[in-house]
Amino acid sequence: MSGTYLGMPSFPEAARDAVRDVTLRGNLRRATHTIRDKRAGAVAELDDWGRLREAGKRIKDHTLRHLDRYLVQVEEAVTAAGGTVHWAADAAEANAIVTRLVQETGESEVVKVKSMATQETGLNEALEAHGIRAYETDLAELIVQLGKDRPSHLLVPAIHRNRGEIRDIFRSEMSEWGRPAPEGLTDTPAELAEAARLHLREKFLRARVGISGANFMVAETGTLVVVESEGNGRMCLTLPETLISVVGIEKVIPTWRDLEVFLQLLPRSSTAERMNPYTTMWTGTTDGDGPRAFHLVLLDNGRTDTLADEVGRQALRCIRCSACLNVCPVYERAGGHAYGSVYPGPIGAILSPQLRGTASAIDASLPYASSLCGACYDVCPVAIDIPEVLVHLREKVADQGGKGHRLERAAMRAATWLLDHPAALTAGERLASKTRKLHPERLPGPGARQWTNSRDLPDLPAEPFRDWWKKNRA
């Protein structure tokens, strides 16, 4: 099941089970609340956070406006540094390029740094179909892969799992992929980490091909940057002979100087750290040090279309810090899987329907997967106005008039007509008030039934305010 999201039910359906899963909700609640409190503390330490945020936003906007130019600059710089650049219009093309590159090395195993882009394209499954095994080396990704599961968080893909579940997965699955879990493994964090370390070390030492994503690409030098906490990524980026990086075209920033802004914004927003433990940077290839061959696959996969949308394009500023997930009340209850993509939470709700279009049930429902509370916008380090984009995408979905939306449109038009005719509105309000004793407590009909399942309707007043005003003040 991992990797493929085709045929997902709509968000409300997908969320239904998660909402009732007490363990899942407990796991999510604990994890998101801890990290959100820590983030608030880490951000409060900087008195120029507001300016950093503005700078991050502007650098990204500027880059996106001149994306064509900066991408060509990246290509030139990477090539000059001894790397090879490939352009992939969509997921299938990216997977085909990577598969071919791996096949050319003659290897049938690769190690991977956690990479959202290759999750997005379903690379592991594509490689598997050609007899190539891809091993995830990020601890949380490893848990997801071993558990034949899907990631449910940008940064902590196994956030929905607790320690006991992880121990069980290690015990039953590790042997199938390599070194088995130690005898009598318990669920203490130290033992779990050690089991993962031993398991992964074998992979690192054996692997001759590494596959990564990147957090940033610096146009002026062709440098790629991966920011991480565990150091596993650095192993993948330095030990193999061949390194293939699959990177979304929106990850480019113009200069080294710009990096300074994001290396402050990202760790504090995501892990609440002042600085992330490992920042690995590589520029092409270097004799006698690191991989001898370097390939950069630049992935579009819907990004150019997103860029064309004036309101929606701000989603491409995202640096995948996951702060918006950790404060989102909907994510906290529905869990990451309900969003039907590698990008869950508020950013997923605006990014997936743009990258994939809104034809499927899940993509058409994502713009509505929010109460528009605005918490995501508040914490976003690059000031993406997620509520604004959600409403904008709702308009697109409503315009396309799919299931339910035709009726809804008619109802909205009728409401507008009524609200644009105060006399009729007043008559309606008066009628409702006069007949208020007759109103049932639970209502039939789609919307009303949902409402009165768990809530009482307010008592209708004896008269609308208009009438009070007329009697008492006019």
Next chain:
Amino acid sequence: MRVALFATCVNDALYPSTAVATVKVLERLGVEVDFPAEQTCCGQPQYNTGYRRATEPLVRRTARAFAGYDHVVTPSGSCVAMVRDNYPRIGAKALAEGRGRELSGAAASLVPKTYELTEFLVDVLGVTDVGAYFPHTVTYHPSCHGLRMLGLGDRPRRLLEAVRGLELVELPGAEECCGFGGTFAVKNADVSEAMGDDKIRNALSTDADVLCGADNSCLMHIGGMLRRQDAPLRALHLAEILASTEEEPLR
């Protein structure tokens, strides 16, 4: 000073007592209140559900209704947020689509003069003690629009703290959304209920008699859940607490 009351459609039809309370508080402070009968709804439900074009007649209507006034006051934070954040967007989009210079002018005209009740009391009138009396334990839920879009800050708290007899208690997780979100409550009923449940659990843990808010749409959701569960806590709009006095206490 003469101000126009923007009662809002929800208050007009379902919570007239909140609009009446707003009138009384303002009048008690020496403000002359008008209710332009042309007004209906700001268009927020339509807009937030994705029917932007359907809001345009309501933007025009609202602007027309309040054209003659310097100040428009409303006891609904989310309607103010709609005017402030979204009216300019609606106007700009209409312009971009080659329609409605008039519409964008109308939208823009409302932005600087539309105030949420607590903003108007604290910022324009400069009062926090409105002479109210309400001998109850109260906990305050800051609705998302007031909290994050308008940045009401501690204005509501300062008003409540000045009410004689009132004991204000902290609501745990106050800044979290209650799960209403307009049509969200219907389209994502399960998640909305789960959010509402947590809000109510937190509210009940305070042992307050009253959960106070400044937006009746959220209170309709929270209050409706409280009543369904027969909880010993009632949801009440801030304006009604501020209108309550020793001579005329809120029952």
